[in-house]
Amino acid sequence: MAIADAVNTAIIGKGLMIGGGFIGPGIGIGLIGGNYLQAVGRNPEAAKFLGQALIFVAIVELFGLLAFASIFIVK
Amino acid sequence: MIAGFARTFADSGPTVHVAPAQVFQLGHYSITNSILYGWVCAVVLIVLFSWIARKVTVKPKGGFVQIVEIGVDFITNTVEGAFDDKKVARRYVPFFVTLFFFILFNNWLGLLPIVGEGFQGHSGAPLLRPFTGDLNGTFAMGVLTMLLVYGASIKESGGLLKYLRHFFVGSPKNPMFFAIGLLEMFTDLTRVISLSLRLFLNITIGEIVIAVFSYLGHVAAPVTALPFTLLEFLVAALQAYIFVILSVMYLAIAVNHSASHPESDDLTEDDVPETMVAQTTATGGSVRG
Numbered sequence: 001m002a003i004a005d006a007v008n009t010a011i012i013g014k015g016l017m018i019g020g021g022f023i024g025p026g027i028g029i030g031l032i033g034g035n036y037l038q039a040v041g042r043n044p045e046a047a048k049f050l051g052q053a054l055i056f057v058a059i060v061e062l063f064g065l066l067a068f069a070s071i072f073i074v075k
Numbered sequence: 076m077i078a079g080f081a082r083t084f085a086d087s088g089p090t091v092h093v094a095p096a097q098v099f100q101l102g103h104y105s106i107t108n109s110i111l112y113g114w115v116c117a118v119v120l121i122v123l124f125s126w127i128a129r130k131v132t133v134k135p136k137g138g139f140v141q142i143v144e145i146g147v148d149f150i151t152n153t154v155e156g157a158f159d160d161k162k163v164a165r166r167y168v169p170f171f172v173t174l175f176f177f178i179l180f181n182n183w184l185g186l187l188p189i190v191g192e193g194f195q196g197h198s199g200a201p202l203l204r205p206f207t208g209d210l211n212g213t214f215a216m217g218v219l220t221m222l223l224v225y226g227a228s229i230k231e232s233g234g235l236l237k238y239l240r241h242f243f244v245g246s247p248k249n250p251m252f253f254a255i256g257l258l259e260m261f262t263d264l265t266r267v268i269s270l271s272l273r274l275f276l277n278i279t280i281g282e283i284v285i286a287v288f289s290y291l292g293h294v295a296a297p298v299t300a301l302p303f304t305l306l307e308f309l310v311a312a313l314q315a316y317i318f319v320i321l322s323v324m325y326l327a328i329a330v331n332h333s334a335s336h337p338e339s340d341d342l343t344e345d346d347v348p349e350t351m352v353a354q355t356t357a358t359g360g361s362v363r364g
Binding site: 055068 | 093276277279313316320
């Protein structure tokens with residue numbers, strides 16, 4: 001019996017997709033937040049750039065959401 | 076009791092819709108639930124804001140009117156800060172303020188319990204769906220915004236050829252610069268897709284996450300779904316702000332660039348911007364010192 005008959009490979013694929021897809025944005029958002037806090041720590045004047053940091057969070061987050069959206073294509 | 080509890084998690088899972096469903100047909104056009112809710116939100120927005128426009132006074136009296144005023148002021152300052160010339164910025168403020176409040180209203184009213192799976196029509200499909208949780212809606216918004224950005228950029232730079240000239244760093248006759256310019260143009264076109272996909276995915280996935288957690292909570296659904304609803308409340312405001320500020324930036328880059336180069340001059344090697352020259356000399360000096 002082929003392995004595809006015994007195991008529901010779609011579920012495993014979805015799990016891998018979500019897990020793998022969120023690694024990158026997780027690291028990215030961590031780097032953005034960490035660097036923002038570092039900038040504020042060195043120069044408290046930089047605290048006003050939170051809005052601009054959030055834009056980059058949104059750009060990075062899109063790639064994670066694309067991975068999440070792709071699980072609906074897998075049947 | 077335990078068997079019943081286990082059976083709850085064993086069945087197929089929460090009902091989740093990614094695409095909108097048709098509610099009724101108007102001529103040849105099928106009216107989906109997201110369009111229906113978009114109309115509802117638009118009517119609410121128009122009525123509420125024309126009422127507020129009559130209530131605004133020079134000395135603020137507080138209340139709901141002032142909250143809206145803060146939002147309008149915030150977007151106005153954002154747009155004016157992005158442009159070099161405040162007079163040019165003033166022309167585009169109304170569009171962006173409208174866009175911000177339309178997205179914000181759709182996102183926030185989309186979190187109401189009557190919107191989504193909880194409130195179904197006679198066909199079994201949800202009767203209402205947030206307009207921003209529909210790719211057709213956000214794609215239309217993205218296309219409209221980018222059309223305005225392109226139109227305004229062409230107008231501000233004074234002609235289509237002068238606008239296209241900004242994509243090329245050096246002389247377009249150089250095949251290398253020509254290829255880079257074409258690549259830049261293509262990158263510009265992907266902005267429509269990234270703008271619309273970001274908004275759509277954030278709102279739809281928020282709806283799905285709320286649906287999943289209220290399903291997992293079963294009887295205690297209000298308790299388990301509450302934190303995620305509050306999170307979506309924040310995300311909705313953030314996404315409205317991000318949609319606006321990104322489109323403002325796309326517009327401001329093109330307009331500011333054409334303002335700083337009034338004539339379509341050829342940038343050659345000896346025509347390096349002054350800041351770059353200053354930077355190179357500064358680093359050179361530090362290395363030597």
